[in-house]
Amino acid sequence: MDSIRKGLRSGAVEKDNYGRLLCTACEAELATANDPEAIGKVRTCPSCGREWKELG
Numbered sequence: 001m002d003s004i005r006k007g008l009r010s011g012a013v014e015k016d017n018y019g020r021l022l023c024t025a026c027e028a029e030l031a032t033a034n035d036p037e038a039i040g041k042v043r044t045c046p047s048c049g050r051e052w053k054e055l056g
Helices: 004-010
Strands: 013-015 021-023 031-033 041-044 051-054
Touching (some): 004 013
Antiparallel strands (some): 013 021, 031 041, 041 051
16 A cells, blocks of 8 residues: 555545546545554555555
8 A cells, every 4th residue: 555645646646626636547536444553544546446544
């Protein structure tokens, strides 16, 4: 699982005009899974199932 920053640099994730994160493979908006025991959030694509970790 890569971070959001690595996904943005590699082109796997992009931001739209409103700052929402989109998966470039299927053009879907990323969903958020927030585990209270873990640091950061996991952003997942509902269409293809790819995951990225968002720190901070």
